[in-house]
Amino acid sequence: MSICNYENMKKLMFKLTPENAHTVAGWGLTIIGNCPPLFKFMVKRNFVDNDILKQELFGTTFHNPVGLAAGFDKNGDYIKAMPALGFGFTEIGTVTPKPQPGNPKPRLFRLIDENSIQNAMGFNNKGSYYMLQRLKKVKFFNLPIGINIGKNKVTPEREALKDYEVLFRAFKDYGTYIVINISSPNTPGLRDLQNETFINEVFKIGKSITKKPILLKIAPDMSREDAVNLCKTAVKAGASGIIATNTTIDYSLTPNAKDFGGISGELLKEKSFEIFEAISKELFGKTVLISAGGIDSAEEAYRRIKAGASLVQVYSALIYKGPSLVRDINKGLIMLMKKDGFNSIYEAIGADRK
Numbered sequence: 001m002s003i004c005n006y007e008n009m010k011k012l013m014f015k016l017t018p019e020n021a022h023t024v025a026g027w028g029l030t031i032i033g034n035c036p037p038l039f040k041f042m043v044k045r046n047f048v049d050n051d052i053l054k055q056e057l058f059g060t061t062f063h064n065p066v067g068l069a070a071g072f073d074k075n076g077d078y079i080k081a082m083p084a085l086g087f088g089f090t091e092i093g094t095v096t097p098k099p100q101p102g103n104p105k106p107r108l109f110r111l112i113d114e115n116s117i118q119n120a121m122g123f124n125n126k127g128s129y130y131m132l133q134r135l136k137k138v139k140f141f142n143l144p145i146g147i148n149i150g151k152n153k154v155t156p157e158r159e160a161l162k163d164y165e166v167l168f169r170a171f172k173d174y175g176t177y178i179v180i181n182i183s184s185p186n187t188p189g190l191r192d193l194q195n196e197t198f199i200n201e202v203f204k205i206g207k208s209i210t211k212k213p214i215l216l217k218i219a220p221d222m223s224r225e226d227a228v229n230l231c232k233t234a235v236k237a238g239a240s241g242i243i244a245t246n247t248t249i250d251y252s253l254t255p256n257a258k259d260f261g262g263i264s265g266e267l268l269k270e271k272s273f274e275i276f277e278a279i280s281k282e283l284f285g286k287t288v289l290i291s292a293g294g295i296d297s298a299e300e301a302y303r304r305i306k307a308g309a310s311l312v313q314v315y316s317a318l319i320y321k322g323p324s325l326v327r328d329i330n331k332g333l334i335m336l337m338k339k340d341g342f343n344s345i346y347e348a349i350g351a352d353r354k
């Protein structure tokens with residue numbers, strides 16, 4: 001789909017409420033995933049398969065470094081369609097042990113002038129049993145899958161470990177990696193779990209249950225020193241990777257912000273990069289680093305990769321730039337790497353750290 005065609009479609013989609021537009025997009029992805037001719041056509045158009053982009057991580061092959069961030073495919077319904085959009089991997093969830101409706105509507109807002117999104121969804125999802133059934137249907141699907149897990153809203157903070165234990169047991173044999181989400185701003189008390197004691201305890205439980213790599217996703221709103229120390233604690237406790245960052249609650253970024261929920265997209269770009277770079281300066285080469293937050297072009301993805309990211313994730317930019325985004329990022333990455341004389345993504349990763 002050309003950018004011109006998508007601009008026309010976007011005008012129609014933006015006449016819908018953000019949640020209704022999300023539902024319509026989900027219907028489209030379901031059709032793509034279950035219509036082989038359409039799927040093959042879109043894979044051929046969007047999926048960039050070039051050896052310069054390939055890497056081995058977590059015991060599997062990532063054909064390109066661009067993935068879908070958690071939050072879009074909350075229930076694992078659209079996994080089969082991801083290659084059609086060009087993604088090298090996907091992250092599903094956030095999933096909680098029990099189904100929950102999330103926060104009251106409206107809870108999703110477009111910040112159109114800033115190419116950003118603000119959401120206060122609150123981990124709305126169909127629960128771990130539903131997602132497990134979805135994963136069983138795609139168990140041998142050839143695409144790396146991350147499973148993002150979080151506690152139920154009604155679970156008291158003091159009992160949060162029990163929720164994560166339930167989720168580790170549910171998904172111990174599924175997906176490529178598991179992500180501990182304690183950084184969403186939309187579940188009361190969740191960010192309070194971003195402390196050394198909880199990190200040590202949750203990784204101890206997770207490592208005792210599953211052999212899958214376990215990653216930590218952090219918020220962008222703590223100080224660089226605190227972020228680095230928290231990530232160092234996680235790595236010491238057994239984390240196989242760090243994802244930086246989740247959405248921000250820095251409402252000073254725009255006068256158009258609501259006073260609740262988390263902001264993603266272009267407004268988050270520099271804040272996310274600063275935290276990521278601080279973490280990378282300390283942990284590059286010691287764990288896998290994944291960068292998310294405001295990535296909307298090949299140039300921005302390349303900046304994160306050179307700063308130390310093995311993988312990058314997008315979400316909000318997909319809404320504003322359309323289904324050709326991932327293809328354009330990957331093709332752009334190839335050009336940028338070749339321009340710098342790199343023959344493999346391994347050479348580009350952390351180039352600014354070396």
